[in-house]
Structures are given as C-alpha cells and as structure tokens.
Amino acid sequence: MRVEASTEMTDIQLGFARVKDLEFQIRKTNWSLYEIDNSLAKGILRLIGLPSNIFEQPSNTVPSAVSQRQFAISTQGMVGFTNYGTKGPCDRRVISSFEYHASPKEDITSSVTPRDEPFNEFVVGGSPPILFRTRTVLVKLEVFTNRYTACGDPHLWVNHSTVFSVSDLKLRSAQFMIER
Numbered sequence: 001m002r003v004e005a006s007t008e009m010t011d012i013q014l015g016f017a018r019v020k021d022l023e024f025q026i027r028k029t030n031w032s033l034y035e036i037d038n039s040l041a042k043g044i045l046r047l048i049g050l051p052s053n054i055f056e057q058p059s060n061t062v063p064s065a066v067s068q069r070q071f072a073i074s075t076q077g078m079v080g081f082t083n084y085g086t087k088g089p090c091d092r093r094v095i096s097s098f099e100y101h102a103s104p105k106e107d108i109t110s111s112v113t114p115r116d117e118p119f120n121e122f123v124v125g126g127s128p129p130i131l132f133r134t135r136t137v138l139v140k141l142e143v144f145t146n147r148y149t150a151c152g153d154p155h156l157w158v159n160h161s162t163v164f165s166v167s168d169l170k171l172r173s174a175q176f177m178i179e180r
Helices: 097-102
Strands: 020-022 025-028 032-037 042-057 070-083 105-107 112-116 120-124 130-148 154-168
Touching (some): 032 130, 042 120, 042 130, 070 154, 112 130
Antiparallel strands (some): 020 042, 032 042, 032 112, 042 070
C-alpha cells in the first residue's frame, strides 16, 4: 500500500465532524533551536510544534479524482528562551491580543540564526504503520520594546509554521502497535 498526503486544503475541505481522529505515538522529538543576537534580545530560542490530534478524512468524503489518503495535524506550539542578554524589570502581566496590536515592538527576525530545525516523528499504528514527520520553523520573531516577562527576560512574540509529510513506516521485525 502506498500512502501519500496532501496538505493542500483548497479543493478538499476537511469536515471535522466526519474525520477519523487517529491514535498515535511519539517516535522522536527535539526542539528547533535558534540563536538570537540583537541589542534587544540575546540568547537561544527553542521551538517545537507537538501534535494534539492527527486526523484522516474518510475516503467516502473525498472526491473520486483524489487517489491519496488525506490527513491533517493539529499542533500546539511551545516556545522556550534562554536569555544571555540583559534583564529588565519583572512583569507578570500577560499580553492580550489587543495589547499585542497596540504595543510597540520590533521585528528582529533578521537577527536570528538557525542552529537546528529537526524533523520530529509520530507513528499511527496499523498494517503497515504510518509515519508522520513534522518540522517546526520560525517564521517571524518580534520583541516588545520596554516589556519584560515575569523573569525579567525580553518579551518575545514568535510566529512559526509546522509542516508534515506522511509515508509507510518500514519495520524490520515487530509490527508497530498502539497500546490501549
């Protein structure tokens, strides 16, 4: 069996009431790492997009012209920052979406150097098991001017993207099973 996936959802709208929510296991994960060297922020940014759900569109809901199985992944982004620069005053306030748009900030994406953007792997059991490989990459990094976190670190706003690919998982011996 050949498994392919399309992340292009323009022709096929995923009807979430009809999708199959697949069980999966984590095979390999690691942070994407970025070095930030700017007068407003200096340090290491860690970024990962972890799946909360993997969905498959039932074949009877996909147009007959589409021969590939259709998948979608819902991910939750996690960000960590190790500050090597100066600290500011501690501020425990959370930035609201209104404050995000109204507050002064600076785009410092050009001050970022990628150190590692690894592929993470997740497996859906079956015969054969299906391997999902994801990669989370930084798209844009902004720092709020004169605003700091509860630890006194520069307050960063991270935009990222997670892409995925799908293939059959080739195993040498044992069948991969999802434990229930």
